[in-house]
Amino acid sequence: MSSRLTRTLVVGAAVLALTLTGCSSDPLAEQYREGSNKNYIAGDGSVTEILIENRGEPITFTGTTETGETVTSEQYLGNVLVVNFWYAGCAPCRAEAADLEQVYQETSPSGVNFLGVNVRDQAATAISFNERFGVTYPSIMDQNGQAQLSFASQVPPNAVPTTLVLDAQGRVAARILGQLQSPSILTTLINDVAAEKSSG
Numbered sequence: 221m222s223s224r225l226t227r228t229l230v231v232g233a234a235v236l237a238l239t240l241t242g243c244s245s246d247p248l249a250e251q252y253r254e255g256s257n258k259n260y261i262a263g264d265g266s267v268t269e270i271l272i273e274n275r276g277e278p279i280t281f282t283g284t285t286e287t288g289e290t291v292t293s294e295q296y297l298g299n300v301l302v303v304n305f306w307y308a309g310c311a312p313c314r315a316e317a318a319d320l321e322q323v324y325q326e327t328s329p330s331g332v333n334f335l336g337v338n339v340r341d342q343a344a345t346a347i348s349f350n351e352r353f354g355v356t357y358p359s360i361m362d363q364n365g366q367a368q369l370s371f372a373s374q375v376p377p378n379a380v381p382t383t384l385v386l387d388a389q390g391r392v393a394a395r396i397l398g399q400l401q402s403p404s405i406l407t408t409l410i411n412d413v414a415a416e417k418s419s420g
Contacts (some may be wrong), residue, residue: 265401278390281370283360286346301386307340312399316352319403321399
């Protein structure tokens, strides 16, 4: 049995389990309900891949980046989009910044897009963060929570950092809860979703 098929079967079982048990099986949702005093919820880096037939509706969003540009979900349709939820004071966000940028540099020539969603900071703080950690892709400044609301069904409350991979139709195809553990994990997820586009 191929590793791809094995992983697909495991993911299918995981999706079924989540469907049956709801949020109670989500470690970040559990931490949120516990009401700890953390400024962020430290996810375990768990990865969920969603089979094509189990994906929900396309995510629609709009926002303004740290440089004042308006971005919308429609701009990214037709290509893989990676969305990372973060803010500057989040230690895991700082720790994964270089890895995210590395994957962005490696995959953007093939048409993959990256977009951050900054859940807390002012634009100046985000720009300073980008300069310090070498981040070159844009982020929506989302203090009012409108972009987060668009992703609410996929991102537990206060689950920062979280990274989503959206397919060419704008549907969530994969989710990493917590800090990215290795650039290769995200690269593999992106490549798998990009392969759907070329094979479909």
